[in-house]
Amino acid sequence: xxxxxGEADGAAPAVVQVLxxxxxxxxxxxxxxxxxxxxxxxxxxxxxxxxxxxxAVWAFGDPxxxxxxxxxxxxxxxxxxxxxxxxxxxxxxxxxxxxxxxxMVLRMVLRVPEALAPEPAVPGVRxxxxxxERLTDARRRVLARLEDGFAWTRTxxxxxxxxxxxxxxxxxxxxxxxxxxxPPGPPVHPPDPDFNARALTPDQVRAADELRRAAGEGxxxxxxxxxxxxxxxxxxxxxxxxxxRRGRQVLILVPEIALTRAFLERFSERFGANPAEWHSDVxxxxxxxxxxxxxxxxxxxxxxxxxxxFLPFADLGVIVVDEEHDAAYKQEEHATxxxxxxxxxxxxxxxxxxxxxxxxxxxxxxxxxxxGRYRRLVLPARATGAxxxxxxxxxxxxxxxxxxxxxxxxxxxxxxxTVEKGEQALLFLNRRGFAPLTxxxxxxxxxQCDNCSTWLVDHRFRGTLSCHHCxxxxxxxxxxxxxxxxxxxxxxxxxxxxxxxxxxxVFPDKRIIVLSSDMLGGIQRLRxxxxxxxxxxxxxxxxTQIVAKGHTxxxxxxxxxxxxxxxxxxxxxxxxxRTFQLLVQVTGRAGRLGGEGxxxxxxxxxxxxxxxxxxxxxxxxxPERFYATEMEERRAASMPPFxxxxxxxxxxxxxxxxxDHARALARAAPMAEGIEVLGPADAPLALVxxxxxxxxxxxxxxxxxxxxxxRAWLAAAPPARGSLAVQVDVxxxxxx
DNA sequence: AGCACGCCGACT
DNA sequence: GTCGGCGTGCTC
Numbered sequence: 046x047x048x049x050x051g052e053a054d055g056a057a058p059a060v061v062q063v064l065x066x067x068x069x070x071x072x073x074x075x076x077x078x079x080x081x082x083x084x085x086x087x088x089x090x091x092x093x094x095x096x097x098x099x100x101a102v103w104a105f106g107d108p109x110x111x112x113x114x115x116x117x118x119x120x121x122x123x124x125x126x127x128x129x130x131x132x133x134x135x136x137x138x139x140x141x142x143x144x145x146x147x148x149m150v151l152r153m154v155l156r157v158p159e160a161l162a163p164e165p166a167v168p169g170v171r172x173x174x175x176x177x178e179r180l181t182d183a184r185r186r187v188l189a190r191l192e193d194g195f196a197w198t199r200t201x202x203x204x205x206x207x208x209x210x211x212x213x214x215x216x217x218x219x220x221x222x223x224x225x226x227x228p229p230g231p232p233v234h235p236p237d238p239d240f241n242a243r244a245l246t247p248d249q250v251r252a253a254d255e256l257r258r259a260a261g262e263g264x265x266x267x268x269x270x271x272x273x274x275x276x277x278x279x280x281x282x283x284x285x286x287x288x289x290r291r292g293r294q295v296l297i298l299v300p301e302i303a304l305t306r307a308f309l310e311r312f313s314e315r316f317g318a319n320p321a322e323w324h325s326d327v328x329x330x331x332x333x334x335x336x337x338x339x340x341x342x343x344x345x346x347x348x349x350x351x352x353x354x355f356l357p358f359a360d361l362g363v364i365v366v367d368e369e370h371d372a373a374y375k376q377e378e379h380a381t382x383x384x385x386x387x388x389x390x391x392x393x394x395x396x397x398x399x400x401x402x403x404x405x406x407x408x409x410x411x412x413x414x415x416x417g418r419y420r421r422l423v424l425p426a427r428a429t430g431a432x433x434x435x436x437x438x439x440x441x442x443x444x445x446x447x448x449x450x451x452x453x454x455x456x457x458x459x460x461x462x463t464v465e466k467g468e469q470a471l472l473f474l475n476r477r478g479f480a481p482l483t484x485x486x487x488x489x490x491x492x493q494c495d496n497c498s499t500w501l502v503d504h505r506f507r508g509t510l511s512c513h514h515c516x517x518x519x520x521x522x523x524x525x526x527x528x529x530x531x532x533x534x535x536x537x538x539x540x541x542x543x544x545x546x547x548x549x550x551v552f553p554d555k556r557i558i559v560l561s562s563d564m565l566g567g568i569q570r571l572r573x574x575x576x577x578x579x580x581x582x583x584x585x586x587x588x589t590q591i592v593a594k595g596h597t598x599x600x601x602x603x604x605x606x607x608x609x610x611x612x613x614x615x616x617x618x619x620x621x622x623r624t625f626q627l628l629v630q631v632t633g634r635a636g637r638l639g640g641e642g643x644x645x646x647x648x649x650x651x652x653x654x655x656x657x658x659x660x661x662x663x664x665x666x667x668p669e670r671f672y673a674t675e676m677e678e679r680r681a682a683s684m685p686p687f688x689x690x691x692x693x694x695x696x697x698x699x700x701x702x703x704x705d706h707a708r709a710l711a712r713a714a715p716m717a718e719g720i721e722v723l724g725p726a727d728a729p730l731a732l733v734x735x736x737x738x739x740x741x742x743x744x745x746x747x748x749x750x751x752x753x754x755x756r757a758w759l760a761a762a763p764p765a766r767g768s769l770a771v772q773v774d775v776x777x778x779x780x781x
Numbered sequence: 782a783g784c785a786c787g788c789c790g791a792c793t
Numbered sequence: 794g795t796c797g798g799c800g801t802g803c804t805c
Contacts, residue, residue: 063805067782073805094784094804107805115805149782767800785803792796 060107061119063091065100066152070140072103074111076118083119086127088155090120099155101128126340128154128357131394135355138390142752144759144773145380153355153380157336169196170213173223177216183208184216196225236316236346238286243315245283249276252422256284259398259420260363261291266389266399268369268410271424272433273633277402278308280424281365282315284400285346289316293362293397294339295346296353298384300371302326304595305348308367312348323349323356351376351384354391361395364388368594369401369410370626375778383776385410404633405626408619408679411672412686433666434604434632434645438655445651451539452547456605456649460548463603464555464584471586471598472544473631474607477513477561479505479543480536483521490527492519496735503536505543506565515734544607545587552585560588593631602646604635609650609660617779618684625659625671632663683746685776691743691751692777693759695725696736697769704730706769707739713762717754719746736768740780751775 061083062072075091077083087102097120136154140147172191177184186206191197203210216222245253252269259265271277288295299305302324313319321335321344335356338344342359349356351374366374366385374384385401386409392399401410401419413419426432439445439453446453452460452472460470480503483492492501494512501510503521511518524531536543545559558574566573571591577583581600586592612624628650635646652660662671680687693710697703707725714722724741731738745751752775765771 060805065782065804067804069782069804071805075805091805096783096804098783109805111805117805146782152782783804785801787799787801790796790798792794 058113060105060116061089061102062104062107063089063100063119064103064136064151065091065093065098065148066155067093067098067148068146069148070146072147074107074109074116076116078118081119081122083122084127086129086133088123088125088127090123092117092120099123101133101151101155103133125337126357126359129359131361131391132355132357134394135387135391138394139380139382139387143380143382143775144752144755149380150355153352154357156352156355157332169198169225169227170202170217170222171196171225172221174220177219177221181212183212187212187216188221191222196227198227234318236289236312236318236320238289238316240317241315242286243279245279246276248425249280252280252424253283255420255422256281256398256400257287259400260284260287262398263396264393264398266392266401266413266419268406268414268419268421269400269402269424270404270406270421272404272426273630275404275424275426277404277424278311278367279315280422281367281400281402282312284363284398285365286316288362288398289345291362293360294342294344294358295320295363295365296356296358296361296388297346297348297365297367298351298353298374298388299348299367300350300373301595302350304368307595308348312346316346320346320348323347323353325350325352354384354387358395361391361397363398363400364392364395365400365402367402369403370405370407370622372623372778375776377774381772381774381776383778386776405629405668408622408672408675409686412676432645433629433663433668434635434648436632436648436650436663436666438609438660438664439649439651440655441651441653450547451544451607452551452605453651456651457551459603459647459649460552460585460605464552466602467581468602469578469581469584469586469598469600470603470605471588471592471601471631471634472548472605472607473588473592474539474541474544475590475611475627476538476540476608477504477563477589478502478511478540479546480538480540482537483510483534484537485525485527485530485533486535487525487530487533488528490525494732496732498730498732502540504563505536539607541587541589548585548587555584556582557585557587558583560586560591562589562591590627592634593627598634599636601635602637604632604646604648606631606648606650609652610654610657613654613657613659615780618679618682618690619778621657621659621675621678625662625668625675628659628663629668683744687748689745689748689751690777691745691755692774693741693743693755694738694772694774695741695765695769696733696738696772697767698736699768700730700737702767702769703737703739706763706765706771707741709763710758710771711741714741714743714758715754715761719749720744720751720754740777742777742780 059077060074061077063075064072083102085102090097090099136150140150190206199210199213203213259267269277269281285295309319340357347353366388369385376382389399414421439455444453444455463470482500483503492510494501494517496517497512497514499512499514502513504511508521509518510521525533541559541561545557548557564570575596578586579599613620632648637644637646658674695703695707711725721744722741725739728740755773
């Protein structure tokens with residue numbers, strides 16, 4: 046795209062196209078006062094209706110020919126670097142791909158209003174006049190500190206002179222000192238690429254060499270694959286080091302804020318300084334510094350959640366996507382995009398090297414490797430002793446527990462052997478609370494959420510029934526609200542609390558800790574419990590997904606998965622992949638001390654489907670086997686990555702109106718070769734936070750441009766009115 | 782997105 | 794009589 050096309054000639058007033066961070070796809074035309082030096086990407090303030098908004102200059106001229114009298118002038122330019130070509134192209138690209146108005150994508154770039162005001166200069170003081178008449182001791186010490194001629198901060202100077210800031214203020218009043226603006230400090234200490242280069246294994250060295258080369262060669266995508274503990278981080282930090290040596294910036298995406306802590310330590314060990322952080326919990330002042338620092342090229346490395354993808358890097362050389370398979374990279378709110386894929390797009394636009402790191406890569410990424418689009422580097426396990434754990438299955442149909450119990454005798458025996466050796470066992474169940482469903486034995490009443498189509502989960506520790514979707518909570522009643530029967534309520538199915546109860550009954554003298562995200566006492570309590578576990582003050586850990594990543598359990602040697610089939614049952618195209626990834630991750634928490642360093646521990650999976658490819662792959666400790674069969678399945682079903690899937694989601698407060706609109710939309714779907722629209726008849730109607738939701742699934746056997754199809758469809762479809770809303774997800778990660 | 786302008790129900 | 798609900802439409 047030629048951004049300079051249609052530049053105003055000679056006498057005609059200069060007009061610029063400005064993109065605004067509102068739900069508009071179009072740019073608006075504004076008069077450009079000649080004294081403002083505008084360039085493409087300039088961040089400007091303009092009037093819109095009654096409001097003043099911050100937007101960005103997207104182009105010059107006025108191809109649409111808006112009548113001159115309608116045009117208002119640009120009010121001012123911000124003292125911040127203009128958004129670069131690659132970032133502006135990224136905004137256009139993401140908007141087009143996700144069918145989101147460009148303004149809403151720009152919003153993700155400009156979501157830092159504080160950053161756009163010039164950073165308030167730190168007030169400093171320096172010597173400006175003669176010594177005061179009354180020269181006290183404290184005053185003498187202050188003046189002595191200023192002999193060097195530099196300006197000091199008020200508080201810094203007072204502290205250095207061993208006195209209070211009041212003394213400094215007094216000298217300012219006396220005219221001895223003056224207040225001056227100090228230049229803002231650098232937002233982060235620069236990392237040193239050669240600070241603490243680790244000794245790498247020969248395999249790591251080979252991989253690191255490849256990545257270093259990639260970091261110097263413009264755009265490429267490399268999958269870095271290796272089991273937990275194989276040293277992927279050490280390897281990709283060498284690509285980071287290379288980018289730093291070349292003076293280019295680095296973005297490291299991590300799936301969750303909670304995981305950044307451990308990573309930051311790792312980083313500062315290697316580079317002697319912390320990277321800048323970017324996620325929703327970074328306080329406003331620091332956000333401002335990071336945003337500006339990134340734009341001005343003064344921040345060399347950012348570690349952040351998916352929103353960091355839209356930071357205005359001045360010269361981005363390397364993008365790392367850590368745990369690239371993680372579902373947290375899919376953004377569902379506002380614009381729906383997949384940060385891993387958009388990172389690849391940004392890498393292409395910025396001429397950067399993209400590194401995708403994972404022990405269990407997504408099928409999308411593996412398919413791109415097979416097609417020759419991405420390179421693949423495998424870190425073999427043998428180098429560090431890391432490998433997949435030994436896995437055994439318990440066939441719950443033959444060797445399961447008695448009715449009403451959830452731990453099979455085989456699993457109990459294994460836990461007993463483990464704890465009696467003084468080691469720890471983990472019982473993993475990805476379900477919070479005591480039981481996922483409560484029903485009345487007398488009348489069959491099931492406790493359901495008022496706002497959502499979900500069961501209320503029994504939280505016995507708290508004495509409540511809660512919806513995990515919207516948070517709706519009621520006290521656990523004594524009698525059935527439908528038939529009034531007393532003592533007729535039964536809990537169906539297990540949650541971690543119930544497993545804890547069962548484990549306590551089986552192992553009355555063992556120390557048991559339950560870890561889940563809804564734990565009473567919050568994050569501090571969680572940290573404390575983790576500390577207890579690390580110190581060996583616990584025999585059996587019972588946990589949800591929260592134990593699957595991040596934390597390390599040094600004394601853990603056995604992982605028992607209470608329900609390995611959980612998550613396989615939905616008609617989700619990625620169910621098998623997700624389950625495989627989760628089970629590899631959680632069983633990988635087990636290790637065994639001995640020889641040189643850790644070696645893998647044991648995993649026991651309770652399953653009703655021992656012949657399922659996921660279980661078979663885990664038992665054989667051969668992930669390639671899983672990838673091969675799953676690839677074939679997906680290919681046969683034309684599911685991603687061999688076909689495209691999209692969802693048109695209709696939601697509304699009125700159920701019949703929502704269904705009607707979904708039907709009307711489905712009727713309006715154009716016929717197209719190889720594209721099929723499913724629903725609304727086959728699509729379940731869900732109630733989510735008080736709104737009815739229906740999905741129309743759009744499936745394409747080929748990798749055709751579904752976006753174009755969807756655009757054409759929705760342009761011709763009846764418009765949504767009232768509370769009805771239509772949302773498009775061009776790459777849904779589940780059917781739910 | 783946000784804001785004004787609009788047209789219908791209960792009240793300082 | 795107004796205050797205020799949120800449905801509709803526009804913003805250079």
